[in-house]
Amino acid sequence: MSAALPIPVIQLLQVLTVALGAPGVTGVIAKVEARLQGRRGPRVLQPYYDLAKLFRKEALAPEGASWFFLAAPLIAVTAYLTIPLLIPVLTTYGLPLGYMGDILGGGFLLSLASFVIATAALETGSPYAQLGSSRAKTFSAITEPVVLFVVFTVALLTGTDLPYALAATVRSSAGQVIRPAHLLAATALFMVILHETGRIPVETHTGTNEFGMIEEARSFEHSGPYLALLKWASELKQLILFTILADVFLAPWGLAASQHLDSVVLAIAALLAKACAVGCVVAVIDNSFAKLRLFKITEFVSAAFLIAVLGVFTLYLGGG
């Protein structure tokens, strides 16, 4: 039996796992994607080298931009690093700070981060950055109802809106996994995540084609360490969303049930493995469907909305 870790250390480890694991997960996805396209692809560690390089570079701000332009990346990364405190990343039991916000609290932090990045992009006066932030805000407004309905489903399933409670409910019996409300909510959330991480339906997350850009375009005017922070923020966001999907909805197994070192280490490995597995699925989906035209995005979102609404309906009839 190994030593028991103090609770604050585990809490810190949750944040560190997400912070340090995020570029790695992005690297794995990029590698898998390249292999699917018949390329050799970059090293798995490439995102770390990219970040290290950018952190050493000089930072420039466009003329006329205020202090907010430089503060925004910091605020965004801080918001993203607060979320791992609220969701089950490593443990099945709630950590002390885990109850300072519920699912809506996590949602607010995600929106806050995206809002400050968009505002910073508006500061620049560059048309592409503004286009990107305007698109990002428009489309996040239409995906919001889907997220709300997923939250409603969680609330009806557990009687609370705490992510820990849902994970515990899903773990409790096979009947909870197979029930339609749970599967429909998880599917709707997965579709939202595809959209939010800039995969299908319209965005090319790696390309520099302005027409397909939503999120990527917002960091056009940032440079040096600030650009590095923004890149890191989008990797963090991706890992956080994958963690919510895997540890709260789809597979809340492999989390540490005790404070022992070995179970926590196992939980870290399990989380990264689950995130990479979700990433592989995303990469396969990304490579097997054609991109939609930008204004077809409402169709994609309406499909996700339909699935989320059906989840709530089935619960209201009992037995869903």
Place this chain on the structure above:
Amino acid sequence: MDPTQAPGVYEGVANVIAAVMLLIEFGLLRQALARDQIRLYMAQSALISVLAIVIAADRNLPDLYALAGLSAALKVVVVPLVMRRLLGRTGPEEGEEAAGVAGSQTLSPASAVLAGIVLAAVGFFCFGALKIHGPAAPALALALAAAMVLVAFGLMIVRRDVASQAIGFFTLENAISLAALVVASGLPLILETAFLFDLLVAVVVFGMLIRTHHGRSESLSTSDLTRLRG
């Protein structure tokens, strides 16, 4: 019923199958090619056979295995084959893509889905309020079947082409089969089979309709029918 309590695994599986069938119905609403519509119909029909097998295995009703086999043979193989041949014949040239049904939407796909959600909600809550509990399958599956019936009607209304309307009618039959499985899965096999053969009649009628309509107006669209002829 307390929603935080999960129903059993068997009920969960039956409900999930019914829910996926309803989602396929929605998929038909926005599908642009007749070929893909037929594919979705095949998937939906295959699912209802799977549901019959699940009910048969769990509730020990061996008749349902036969029904599942028969229904799969008819709805997954025969009906799609007949539909493909019919639509193939209406294609512009030999070997070309069958006539498209893309332009037949009267609502944009997103609005059609929203309208479908409203229809499904009506079906859901009306049947939920009736509180019919079959011995075999859960009440939720019945409500899903009711929603499917209404969405299938919606499909026949919002699409202005004969092919979509035929598929809409066939999926209507699927929805009714689902409801029958839920409330009366112990029905004698001979009656169930008789219902299946009703479908064959419908296929023949719709086949005639598609061919006559195409022969007269050179298209699958029913919007030409609004013009008065002297």
